[in-house]
Amino acid sequence: MTHKIAILGASGYTGAELVRLIATHPTMEIVALSADRKAGQEMSEVYPHLRHLNLPKLVKMGEIDFSNVDLAFAALPHGLSQALVRDLPDSVKVVDLGADFRLRDPAEYEKWYGAPHVAVELQKTAVYGLTEFYRDDIKNARLVAGTGCNAATVQYALRPLISAGLIDLDRIICDLKNGISGAGRSLKENMLFAERSTDVLGYAQGGTHRHLGEFDQEFSQLAGRDVRIQFMPHLVPVNRGILADCYVDGDAQAIHAALVEQYQDEPFVTVLPKGKLPGMGQVMGSNQCHLGVVGDRIPGRALVVSALDNLCKGSSGQALQNANLMLGESEVTGLMSPPVFP
Amino acid sequence: MTHKIAILGASGYTGAELVRLIATHPTMEIVALSADRKAGQEMSEVYPHLRHLNLPKLVKMGEIDFSNVDLAFAALPHGLSQALVRDLPDSVKVVDLGADFRLRDPAEYEKWYGAPHVAVELQKTAVYGLTEFYRDDIKNARLVAGTGCNAATVQYALRPLISAGLIDLDRIICDLKNGISGAGRSLKENMLFAERSTDVLGYAQGGTHRHLGEFDQEFSQLAGRDVRIQFMPHLVPVNRGILADCYVDGDAQAIHAALVEQYQDEPFVTVLPKGKLPGMGQVMGSNQCHLGVVGDRIPGRALVVSALDNLCKGSSGQALQNANLMLGESEVTGLMSPPVFP
Amino acid sequence: MTHKIAILGASGYTGAELVRLIATHPTMEIVALSADRKAGQEMSEVYPHLRHLNLPKLVKMGEIDFSNVDLAFAALPHGLSQALVRDLPDSVKVVDLGADFRLRDPAEYEKWYGAPHVAVELQKTAVYGLTEFYRDDIKNARLVAGTGCNAATVQYALRPLISAGLIDLDRIICDLKNGISGAGRSLKENMLFAERSTDVLGYAQGGTHRHLGEFDQEFSQLAGRDVRIQFMPHLVPVNRGILADCYVDGDAQAIHAALVEQYQDEPFVTVLPKGKLPGMGQVMGSNQCHLGVVGDRIPGRALVVSALDNLCKGSSGQALQNANLMLGESEVTGLMSPPVFP
Amino acid sequence: MTHKIAILGASGYTGAELVRLIATHPTMEIVALSADRKAGQEMSEVYPHLRHLNLPKLVKMGEIDFSNVDLAFAALPHGLSQALVRDLPDSVKVVDLGADFRLRDPAEYEKWYGAPHVAVELQKTAVYGLTEFYRDDIKNARLVAGTGCNAATVQYALRPLISAGLIDLDRIICDLKNGISGAGRSLKENMLFAERSTDVLGYAQGGTHRHLGEFDQEFSQLAGRDVRIQFMPHLVPVNRGILADCYVDGDAQAIHAALVEQYQDEPFVTVLPKGKLPGMGQVMGSNQCHLGVVGDRIPGRALVVSALDNLCKGSSGQALQNANLMLGESEVTGLMSPPVFP
Incomplete structure (x- = not known):
């Protein structure tokens, strides 16, 4: 079974890293890539190193048919995920790579990020994404909040x-x-x-x-x-x-x-x-x-x-590790390539 | 079926790159790593980025039991492969990453490398390893000469x-x-x-x-x-x-x-x-x-x-691409990871 | 005798390089630094490496009293020097580090820079600033056009x-x-x-x-x-x-x-x-x-x-070499520091 | 009056940095450069960035006529300065850039450097070269021990x-x-x-x-x-x-x-x-x-x-700052060039 994946904010470095990792993932398929300012462009224009891949064109988030998405990675600037995730269909699992759902206490969120949280109820359901310490909760989560790198x-x-x-x-x-x-x-x-x-x-x-x-x-x-x-x-x-x-x-x-x-x-x-x-x-x-x-x-x-x-273990790799768990896959799938040196 | 692989000269950068690539190859197993000066050391001491892999210890080439090897990559300094490959059992296929078998004309070899070729008969059987142009010959070769990068x-x-x-x-x-x-x-x-x-x-x-x-x-x-x-x-x-x-x-x-x-x-x-x-x-x-x-x-x-x-397409990646062909595997196995950027 | 120097466009790299070179010049004194967008700031805020120098604050170009300036270096974006230099008092010698006066043929200027030249008469008097080949003309010039690097x-x-x-x-x-x-x-x-x-x-x-x-x-x-x-x-x-x-x-x-x-x-x-x-x-x-x-x-x-x-011989060093000549100084003054290596 | 300068160990980076700094020093002249392994070579072969300077050829230390030297910079590997400085004529002032004379207690020297000090009497006369804190002693010293960077x-x-x-x-x-x-x-x-x-x-x-x-x-x-x-x-x-x-x-x-x-x-x-x-x-x-x-x-x-x-304030610049003081020059001579950025 292939899981249908959307990457929201695919024009940033963590978005590109997700594409890199998922490109060889045996059971994930990227069905949508969004990037508001670069919507309409091919990913190969934005990231020439991904040119040889067969990827969907960048679109605005609103153009994505989320009924066809199993899991979305949100690689958005801080503050944008809250409303977005709140408004997604419940059928879409979400791994948020931003900061929006990391802090359980809304007061702490406001203190560090300078604005009130707009999805406080949703925040209560989010699991902190440090896999090795929250593994069991992540397996059953709909929303995982990736940690800061x-x-x-x-x-x-x-x-x-x-x-x-x-x-x-x-x-x-x-x-x-x-x-x-x-x-x-x-x-x-x-x-x-x-x-x-x-x-x-x-x-x-x-x-x-x-x-x-x-x-x-x-x-x-x-x-x-x-x-x-x-x-x-x-x-x-x-x-x-x-x-x-x-x-x-x-x-x-x-x-x-x-x-x-x-x-x-x-x-x-x-x-x-x-x-x-x-x-x-x-x-x-x-x-x-x-x-x-x-x-x-x-x-x-x-x-x-x-x-x-x-970009990898500190962000997109962690996100994929969590997504694997959320989708019932082996945690390590797509993540075993050794480091590149020199 | 798993192919048993030896990497000769594993302490150089192309040797380490071969280990990196083969680590996630589904049908290759590294059974021997040689490095004359660093024999006796763990690969993790020589290349800390490979520490998490379960690899054989570095040994001298003479310590390898080649009857247990299907294919050897020779990542040796120029000039050392000729006698080595000549003396290997015929059952061992060889991809040479060095320069020893690239030039078909022994006189040209001597002109560019400053010493006469010592395995002229073997040279005649070597296939030049630019995969996209010598694919059919490579499939049937026992000895493939990797190109200069x-x-x-x-x-x-x-x-x-x-x-x-x-x-x-x-x-x-x-x-x-x-x-x-x-x-x-x-x-x-x-x-x-x-x-x-x-x-x-x-x-x-x-x-x-x-x-x-x-x-x-x-x-x-x-x-x-x-x-x-x-x-x-x-x-x-x-x-x-x-x-x-x-x-x-x-x-x-x-x-x-x-x-x-x-x-x-x-x-x-x-x-x-x-x-x-x-x-x-x-x-x-x-x-x-x-x-x-x-x-x-x-x-x-x-x-x-x-x-x-x-190090990859110019050397160790090319070598693996050729080895895949020589062993009857799909040419692309283990080589599809996209580039790392940034 | 000390020559009074203005640097127009001091917030760019060539401007900062001029400051670096002139800081130890025995007969030049920087009396004005302009930078339109960063006017009002101290140079040390814009370039912390110049903090220990005693420099005038950055001002808008219009705030400079050019009657007190012997020579101005114009380190401005292409296109801005033409009108500026045209409107300066004749008493101010000018070394332009931009492209505005490099091309003697106005048609060529328009071809390469996409806009008609607005100071064609002045262009006729400009000397091309490749010192070793235009030395005599530079000595007598009021306006020298620095070359492209x-x-x-x-x-x-x-x-x-x-x-x-x-x-x-x-x-x-x-x-x-x-x-x-x-x-x-x-x-x-x-x-x-x-x-x-x-x-x-x-x-x-x-x-x-x-x-x-x-x-x-x-x-x-x-x-x-x-x-x-x-x-x-x-x-x-x-x-x-x-x-x-x-x-x-x-x-x-x-x-x-x-x-x-x-x-x-x-x-x-x-x-x-x-x-x-x-x-x-x-x-x-x-x-x-x-x-x-x-x-x-x-x-x-x-x-x-x-x-x-x-930044030096290709731009600001060349500019100082030319300014030395225009001001009757030895061509090499302030320019003899050997390269920095490693 | 011109001070005659020898640089011992001129083939290392701190030696080259001394040459760079002294090249524009108004009252110092480099009369000898030593480098044991590279003796006989021109400095331009060892450091191409110094090619345009007119420098003495590299010689072995024993070939230097120290009666013609006012001050020697010793930029030698740790351990080599002790005997060397001990055997120099008293007329030669010395700034040692190595570690040999930094520690006043011979036991501490032996503890950190693994060998007994061979010039203990001389060590007693050495002044620690942190100029801003030992300025008066440095002015009167014959031997100054440059600090670790x-x-x-x-x-x-x-x-x-x-x-x-x-x-x-x-x-x-x-x-x-x-x-x-x-x-x-x-x-x-x-x-x-x-x-x-x-x-x-x-x-x-x-x-x-x-x-x-x-x-x-x-x-x-x-x-x-x-x-x-x-x-x-x-x-x-x-x-x-x-x-x-x-x-x-x-x-x-x-x-x-x-x-x-x-x-x-x-x-x-x-x-x-x-x-x-x-x-x-x-x-x-x-x-x-x-x-x-x-x-x-x-x-x-x-x-x-x-x-x-x-290499500069942490070593060769400090050494020149101290040499200036030892020779009765202004402390800042030759050291006022601003940092290079970018």
Whole structure:
């Protein structure tokens, strides 16, 4: 049986990544691609690397016949998914790659995104899309809210440690190095090649990054108390990848053991031998997350490093992993290609 | 039925690329990986991006039991394959990714590679591995000689034009832009990041690049007369990719039509609409070759641009495409993943 | 005596490069910086790398008191300089970095730039700013028209050969590799980091690049007959630099000798030993142009390669070199810093 | 008066950077360049970007007539300077860019560098070369020990805070992003372009980086007690630059004020307005260090970010700054060129 798939917002990088992944998926067929500003164009004009594929033309969202769609991926700018998903037929399952349904508390949503949520009832039914930790709920969900890419990267490193009480919750510092594709394809002067190619630069300083809303929600729930992490992202001149250095107070040996145990059967999360660090380049183009743990010369300190591809495991790969579950397929279908290196 | 595969020289970039491609191949199993200097190591130590795969340890070539091998890929430094392949059991099919069996004339081999060929009888049986033009011979071959990566890129652009007599054979100039991975993983000062990352530099100037031996052989045979092209490669700061600008005297319209006709049924060669140019970045990580044709304000001039990924379509992807044919599989198996962009 | 300098269009890359160069110039003082859209901002907000300098605030052009300006650099978008320069007091010398005054024939201007020239009388007085070939005229000029950056790169390679009749004028092919900063700081989707960083891509194909107007004008005048070259630029993922491969029919030895003789006393043009090729990276951040000549295995063919930094020798450095001459200073003042490598 | 300068180890990147900087220095003349393995070559063969300069040929160190040398820069691999400097005539002042004389305690030297110091008496006379903090001693020194490039970057951020008692000395975490040129020109597989160009990777994890010896020495002395910082460097795909994120417990406002006061008259250290972060790219090619301070949503936390060019302010620029002082010149001579951007 073939599942009929629509990709809403197919002209962005996560949309194109979904097309790339689904192109070789044995039981999914892309029946609709939407892109409001580029409606009417062939996908090959917007993304020449997809030229050899036989894809539907880009259309406006309203032109899609959703009665012919089993599952829609919504890869839309933040804020646009709420009303859209609310108005879709119930028969359409939805994986939202944006931020609209990540925060369970509408007040938190408004705080971080600056506008009230317009589909609060629907929000209550959404499942947070960090597959390895919400797998059972995802299988039965109609609406899954993809996580922030940074949020996924850091959670793989920290969730098992918080759950097991292995680290000091008041001393977590996460220094992230982020590939540029995370900024998307929109036009910003500071995203020009000439601006970025020889620069490394922090942004969203001081605890203002919106993914903090996800950390606050998830880590506090895990810990059973308020948890606030210090979080500092940086742009590095690489297309794809997130490397998160998580500095914690805790025992490196115990931390490593906890991660090994948590992920030993996971197909997409690998814990390196203790003392080894993952590099951003060793997961590129794949749905893999690599984790490393090292101690420090200062007793009681540890560093947990997490690496994944922001467009794949951090976004579109995660979305496909969840869609597989929602459609009753094996979770790994279409996601097993190893990273591309060099 | 599963085909048992050995990769000889697995510690180089083309070896790692073969592992990447074969990892998701439904009917191939890697049973042996050799690497003389790194024998004894796990592949994950040499290539951390392959860590999550279950791979045999690297061994010396002599340790491999070839009676258990259906097909061997030889990704060895030039000159090492000749004696090796000569001494393998006849039951083992071989795809050689090196240069040892590309030139049919031993004198040409000695001229370009500086040493006499040591397996001249075997050379006579080798089939040149440009799949789209030697498909039938490859199906029945025991030994296929992979083409040079530059040689493949340019031949996709020019073979149909030479065959059809559409261009002036004495006025062909090919200006290539080559990704750095083509230089392999060996230690050279001029391949350091700091040397290459902000530079574009020609090399093998004056008609000294060894792939010219392949052009001379193939183009002269096609034309039925001696053909010598002018060929100038450059290093550009990109990991993967070859972009070949082929300047020819001929009619752009007729050239475009000839390419469209030649490749209309090919799964891995795409001709863009006339006037459009392919970019190196739109084939990265895939087995695709994109071709573009434009005319010029000077009447009678045309430019044919060819783009492919040197490690994949230019080397390991081509090798797998040929191996599929030699083993009776569909030519495209394991090779349909679209390019990775961005 | 200190010369009072205005930079019009200081918020673009060539404007910032002028500031960088003039910052250590012993006899120039920047008294005004204009930038229409960013008027009111400090230069340090627009270009943080210039923060430690004591610079005037950005203003609108109309706010500048030109009676206090000895020389103005106009680094404006094409088309804006004509009326501006026409309306400046005669006491202000002008170096225009744009295209407005490069083409002596108004019909050619209109052909390449798509609009009639609005300051035709002024155009007649402008001197073409390729310093090494128009030095005497520049010394006495009130208005100097900076060359196109590509136009400068290729002319250093070809002018002496055309003058001396050393090459076939009907067989000149120039394949350029261009750093991204040449596209300026304006917002274009295809100039985003994620689009450019792993791509090499041709543009202005088929003889449509506007710098061809300059080649037609200059080469035809030198040759005393119409000359049309074939010209193909490419974007490479480097910030600064142009590498021009000029394929010609001629004797490499004679060509090399002619270039050596032409440039032997030039402070900013260096001819490498015959057979050696310059790299784009070896002139970065400097006012140097490096030239190399190689022959080919095909008799009668030669390749002349020219490398310079598009923002410096190709634009702002050339402009300062010309301004020095116009103001009676030594031509080299402020321009002798060697290239930055790595 | 012209000072006669020798550069020992001129074939490395810091040696080439010294040549670049001194080329336009009004009162320094390079009389000797040494490079043991490349002795006999012209500098233009080793560094084509310096071709247009008139430089002495590379010689072996023993061939230099040191009676004709006023000051020698030693840009040698760690361990080689000790005996060398010991054996030089007293008339030659020395700026050592290596690690040999940085640590005042021979036991600390042996601990971090794995071998006993062979010139302990000389070590006692060496002045630590962080100009802004050792200026008076440097003026009178015969031997100045250049700091580690990371050590300089972090000390600009932290010294004033430690001196003023503004931060918790037990909670300092420094996460560094380092340009690749810091690894030098030696051949290492992990420094190849293909390995580094799309990767970000930590190294010297766990508190093993040798520059920690400098931090321990300097910060403990400032604080009057043992200070141990947590320090984690990463390779980023940029040629030049260090960006140090220093996470501290302290009041951001007070920290910013202390830095502003400390550096208000310094020509080469700039403190950005509070809340603004420096980027690695805004100091490239210059002797500038930019500092930024931001608070966090977590009260009592601050981030101090320091950016400089490792080859210039972090090494060769610092060395020239010190040499200027040792020779009675203005400290800034030859060092005022603004950064190169883009």
